[in-house]
Amino acid sequence: MEVLNGTAKKRLAFQKTFSQEHGGWRRKTLIGDAKFETVANKEFQKQERRLSKADSFCAEEGFAPGLLPDAFPDDYLAFNVLVTLREGLVSLAKVIRVFENGKIFITHIESRKSRSEKEQHQLFMQLVCPHNAYENVCCAARQSPLIRDVTLLEEKEPEKKDHWIPLHISDLDRCTHLITKFEPDLDYDHPGFADKNYRLRRKEIADIAFDYKHGQKIPTVEYTDEENATWQHVYVRLKELFPTHACKEHIQVFATLEEECGFCEQRIPQLEDVSNFLKRKTGFQLRPVAGLLTARDFLASLAFRTFQCTQYVRHGGKPDHSPEPDCIHELLGHVPMLADPKFAQFAQELGLATLGVSDEDIEKFATLFWFTVEFGLCKENGQLKAYGAGSLSSYGELANSLSENVTVKPFDPPTTAVQEYKDDDLQPILFVVESFDDMMVKMRQYVASIERSFDVTYDPYTQSVKILDHNAALEGVAHGLQNDVDTLIHVMNRFNKPV
Template sequence: MSTEVENCAKRRLAFQKTYSQEMGGWRKRSLIDDAKFETLANQEFEKRERKISNTEIAENDDVFAQNGGHPASPKPESVVITSYVIKLKEGLGSVARILKLFENTKTTLLHIESRQTRTKGRTFELFLECQGSKDTLASITNALHQHPVVQDGSVTVVGEKTPNKKELWFPRHISDLDKCTHLLTKFEPDLDYEHPGFADKEYRQRRKMIADIAFDYREGEPIPRIDYVQTEIDTWSHVYRQLKNLHPTHACSDYQQNFEMLERECGYSENNIPQLQDVSTFLKRKTGFQLRPVAGLLSPRDFLASLAFRVFQCTQYVRHGAKPDYSPEPDCVHELLGHVPMMADPTFAQFSQELGIVSLGAADADIEKIATLYWFTVEFGLCKENGEIRAYGAGTLSAYGELKHALSDKPKVLPFDPDVTSLQEYTDDDFQPVFFVIESFEEMMDKVRQFSSRIKRPYEVHYDPFTQCIQLLNSKGMLHQLARNLHSELDNLQRAIDRIHNVTIN
């Protein structure tokens, strides 16, 4: 991403925080409401950016007029990106002569690539991608056709497009998650008078201490350990006992199996709050997911983007003991008891990552839909199991009252359909009034993949687990490399199938 795009992203996020205060806060309970707020804030940000830009143009016109000139009445030249394929009859030394055409022009060379060509009489083929005014690039095109190292008919314009002025920054490497720590909707106890810890000065100070640990954390560091005090352990114990009694009758089998493993391997117990580093190591071994400490509720884009790298942002603080069965925000009780057991399931982990990947660079309206899908699956999803309905969503599995309500006859239960689910309205006045039930995780993944394929983006992206990078699939070279890797994997798979088939026959 360019520095200009990243700087714009920083200005946008700073504005969102200010706008939240101007609007009296936007402290809702769901990722859906956060996404809707972000859409409104982005729209207002665009309006104010345009207003600032227009003001700057007017001021420049005034200065120009004061110096004896005239205001800039003509419209600015339209900027385009043009791509060329140029066949050269000389060696690579002629490339320098071609590039001289771009000197002293307000043109940016975005990409240069050379390769040998099979065309008789020409030794190299040059690919150039340039950005500049339409008139300037038209002049360069004419000059290329007349250049002595290029013969007639050897210059091909393979594409022309308008640069995307609303290009959104998103993390490209897992270390970029250090920049994805924007808390747009906080329920901090010293700001929200409805928070159970609002009047508890000691609790507020401890929350700030734990939040500072998360803010100071950087990718690759061991997650700092928290020495939990007895009041926090008592709150954890209360929730732990209540929920575990409901597991056999309310939780899906995958959740129960993984929960038992967490008890054996990560210190999950009624009287012990597990440390994030231990749980993260466990998850990394099981599904490649890892935990990262976070200070509170993240912006939807930041949170979803983290999932693309198989990173789950997890709080370390514990809800206030005055209301152990209720928390106005995610806390480690919700995340360790609700989210982590399902993150240890390979299929569910893959589903979570794919939701994160499809969010990268998506428009605000699509972020709202993705956040809504996340809410009614990962947070409050139900599934069918042996003819019965069970819970797999973290919001239900970490709240005693919500879990009993979800499997009662009170809420409306609908079949999962991404086109319907992504538009479902959400209310936070009471327990969830609507739930969506899936037949299986595999079917849910297939449906969401079909839904995701209709989300329009200027590019497709791919996550490389070896480099922990997001790759833009916007060049032939990148596509060929990915195809070769997939071909190798398919060959390996075919050999395994053949071996099993031969063993079965013999």
């Protein structure tokens, strides 16, 4: 797996620059972020290939070949040659004319002293020509008395490496905080765009996440009266729909949250208190985030039973709608479901399945996350109920989810993973699972079909991901399973013992 070395740092720097230039990483959904990340990584790989072309010639000079100009039609080819001169650089102008006379475009040229004692100089040239003239270029150039040799430099694909993955829960400190989704400073249609005080408040709360490290207590946020009023508005309206629209798991845990964790309509709960509650129920915990990680980093956090959670509150001017996840969405939608053991297991297995997979697979897993964890439906006594956090934290989405306006499809991971989604209006298509057990079985079958160069398991005692790539690792897993099986057999024998 790729460590956080120079290459990884270069990729991150490129992604940030590419994001700023192309307006990326401000998408409203995890899927949009995953798609943009795929594009950014492909552009980075193209840049690395262009750099690798010149490595054998002038890596020490730091040469970076330019891009093929957009003016050239699709049937033109770009390639690189190494030209060895007979008479030194005094013949450079004539050499250039040799190529130009053959209708070859020179997009870059660079000279160096030859490494051979027989010749004085060599030229590295980037050339562009029509496809049908490609084969004649080197042949024609070699016939010139000014040129001793022409070598075509073949493009080398950069060595494919597995993506960096966190191996311990503390490695989540390395997850990349990027520009927050639908940033109020930058998006003119954000409800807080014209509200300077709101923007300052968002920054104040975001700084908590930027400074947070694993093992620290989640800092307390003193929410304002306006923020608590926004929470109350949403809380009261959603509680009206929960009995008829929410799944039984959500209803049961929500009641427990009110009894044990201080959930009430008057004030916003603190993440530290809620995180401790989750740890007692399922081992999940919350971690403050400024608003956005890459899709890969966000999903990887689930592998450690960690949910990246925002602390800021949507703008009070539009309490029924938030263009990005806020603490109301996280606390009313995600937290109750993550406190259910079966659903928590599903969320963690989804996170483990994403470790080290390709960018294309990250897009698919992000889409599966969207149509399950965010907007999933389940069957309950022959009726449809909502278990997705996106529905359970929005009055409009929750009412819409069980209405005739929605097309409901059976959950099938290969199909669901490529379903187009909608993020600027109420969801028109939702997927229903027969049960959480059935959802788990289907997801495990799908994960088994994904290509990955290694397998992983999670060690809850050390909060670490173990790579299963050698016999010793397998023996450790087998030993743990044997202990569990022995305990199970012992208990079953005791139950079956006659009284």
